[in-house]
Amino acid sequence: MFSLYGLSGPLFTGTLEALGRLPPVTRRGPAAAVRAVEERIESAEGGAAPAAQTTPARQAVEAYQSMLPENLERGPLYHAEQIMQPRVITVGADDDVARAWHVLVGHQIHQAPVLDAGRRLVGIVSERNLLTTLNVEDGQVRDVLQKRVADVMTTPVVAAHPLTDIRRIARVMLERNVDGVPIVDDGGALAGFVSRSDILNAVVRDPPLSMWR
Template sequence: MFSVYGVTGQVYSGSFEGISRVNQVRQTRRSRTVQEDGFELGTDIIPSPIPTKTLAPTAAEQRAINAYRSTLPIEFERGPLFHARQIMQTKVITVNVNDSVSDAWELMRESGIHQAPVFDNGAKLIGVVSERDLLTSLNLTQNGMTNVLDRRVSDVMRTPVVASSPLTDIRRIARVMLDFEVDGVPIVDESERLVGFISRSDMLRVMMKDPPLSLWC
């Protein structure tokens, strides 16, 4: 189960398949890729990706796949199922929408994190901000940090933000990260209370567990 939160509150609650129909989420995704996809050409039209064809494995590749599968214990052949609550970080560092960019940067650097959920003054989740977002307003030199632009977190954060429930399959969460180009997903309970956060590092860590997370479809 996923939810989408923006500055006006929750704007969506439902399955993964429905997220892409939320117009604000599509716009947020486009705004992060426009510079790569032709902004310098003076157009806001983003070309569609070239479709790729998925090739069936060759006979040799299929034999290798079958050989690998034969080495797996039967009970673990498809891998264990992990939910968000099993791998999420429960001690979550958050920032306020009115924090200065420099203060948010210092907090994230001292905490050793690369992104953080953003809350408004009413303690409601409204976005997420990453190091890359903050760096658009900062100048880092050997002598320290210079706040080139006097900006707030509200000026650079990503909103709306896709959040997940604690019982969501982490493979669905990984799909959100890929499809919406985010480095982390906040985890909220039925009361819309933040209970955790999952980053790309958390996903990679669980894939290295023994028994490993299987990626077979």
């Protein structure tokens, strides 16, 4: 299950397929908008596509599955909560961009979820966002524009429930061109973060991952 969190709070909750029907997530400020992603596999309510719309790709998958031995051992299906980082470094929407930069560099991370004054998820900020407002020379920040994190962050931000299949999270990363997905609990509180490296580590540590449901 996925959600979109923006400055006004939760904007959407639904399936990956329904998420694909929404307008693209954009970065605030001068940074370019993330490309649009369109998908029509399932309806917004999560219903399966009619059989008449079976695609060649789906036919190929079904043909491959029909050739597999019935007793083939499946690898474990991982959920976000099993691989996420529970200790999440965050920045505030009202923080200045220089402070946010030092937080990312100091913790050796490339992005961080953004929380408002009420500790609600409202966006995500990356090094790329921050470099639109400052220059770095010999490791020192200079030529800083008077901007807050809220002015340059990406919002709304795609978030996932702890029980979301990591293959679907990986799909969101690829289709929406993001490097990580915040994980929120049933109450909307930030519970963790899944990055590309977390998924790659799971593949390396515990092969084989099951490819089929």
